[in-house]
Amino acid sequence: MKTTPVIKMEFECILGRPYMGLVEITDQKHRAVETQYRAYKDAEESLAKRLKARDDAAAKLIRTLDEIGVHPVRNEKLSPEKLAKIRQWANRNGHEVKPKSRIPVVVKAAYDKAAAAGELQPDEQI
Structure with missing residues (x-):
């Protein structure tokens, strides 16, 4: 067996x-x-x-x-006042940003670039 x-x-x-x-x-x-x-x-x-x-x-x-000079995007917590200024700038400069939706990273990056270049209106500055 x-x-x-x-x-x-x-x-x-x-x-x-x-x-x-x-x-x-x-x-x-x-x-x-x-x-x-x-x-x-x-x-x-x-x-x-x-x-x-x-x-x-x-x-x-x-x-x-x-x-x-391309660096990672840092997701910082922005105050409602700062978000309102970014939205205002975005809407004035051809970006579609809804009043209560999340601001797209590319819009925030464009805002930061405009700010670094000194291209913001006084009421758009953070």
Whole structure:
């Protein structure tokens, strides 16, 4: 009579969780599990390489943007008075901004650029 061996199966990390167990398993099923695990590890390695390539490209882009003066937008909390002045400027300068909606980042950036260039009317200045 042929018996199915009991083996310890241990996998370091699959989607962030370790797996382990003592199981009765046929050689065929054991080979299938090992093949699937190798495929998983290969895919994980491929993904890690793609993520590294993406991160390297992003770092290079950020350095280039910084060199030419393009910086991350900081979402600062603005007072109702400041928001009203930005809306007033935006509406006078061809930007559609509703009275109670969020001011788009591009409009805020355009306002900041106009302010830095000294192009604001006295009643638009923060």
